Amino acid sequence: MTKPAKQLDYHTIHEIFSRFEASDPAPEGELNHVNAYTLVVAVALSAQATDVGVNKATEALFKIADTPQKMLDLGEEKLIAHIKTIGLYRNKAKNVMKLSRILVDEYGGEVPSSRAALTALPGVGRKTANVVLNMWWKHPSQAVDTHIFRVGNRTGICPGKNVDVVERAIEDHIPVRFQQHAHHWLILHGRYVCKARKPVCANCIIRDLCTSEEKTHE
Known part of the structure; x- marks a missing residue:
């Protein structure tokens, strides 16, 4: 240290x-995203991975799954096929599917702008929540x-x-x-x-x- x-x-x-x-x-942050949802997913995938690596993996993914419902429709195995170059990809894929389900069922497919709500999502810690709050909602x-x-x-x-x-x-x-x-x-x-x-x-x-x-x- x-x-x-x-x-x-x-x-x-x-x-x-x-x-x-x-x-x-x-x-600006260097993780590619097109909306609040893809930003949440990108930041969650970036744990113990580089932004460059995540961007390569999500380039094609976000063209077909840029909302929670589209991600659910894609399915976990096809998600894994996109992100398998990223460390811990199987666990991350499970979390992305779980958080997508919660966003659809509890938030109407929208990403909440509350830190407490964000950190309650699977695979989303305080750092991820703070990135989303800062980059998307311009919170300091x-x-x-x-x-x-x-x-x-x-x-x-x-x-x-x-x-x-x-x-x-x-x-x-x-x-x-x-x-x-x-x-x-x-x-x-x-x-x-x-x-x-x-x-x-x-x-x-x-x-x-x-x-x-x-x-x-x-």
Whole structure:
């Protein structure tokens, strides 16, 4: 685990996110989707898988099953045929079918905009719910993945011993004006710059503000 850095002060965090905003004013998630339902499915499939891998698997799937009823009509075995390149695909397929049935039976085929309702769906945890709330309904919810957890602790932007603490740190320490896009900026920064094994500090726009002991000169 990355050694947690000391919590940065408000002014430093404001400057960090001002730079993120200037560099990429409207960051977007990289999972392909066409509506709230396909977003739920894509995020649920992305657990322990890459966005690239999920996008490849769902490209054809979402053309024929972009609603809960269409997914039920497709059936579990045909769903598996589409997603078998994704890790844990059998369990994920079962969850997609179960959540699709619940959405049809209890929500008229619509995806609820409540975190409690979303997390009650099979295979949908708090992170998945937060992604859907943020990306589809534009709620300033924070989906903490491994990238955010690492960047938050490495830089001191939002340190915490677990994802729940990091989520609260984002909400507590990042200025409100940046909350909507905060988790996307952090994810993208962690994915492409502040990488796990070897951060690319030479390409980092917040290098001078970062106090990480892992900061390199390359």
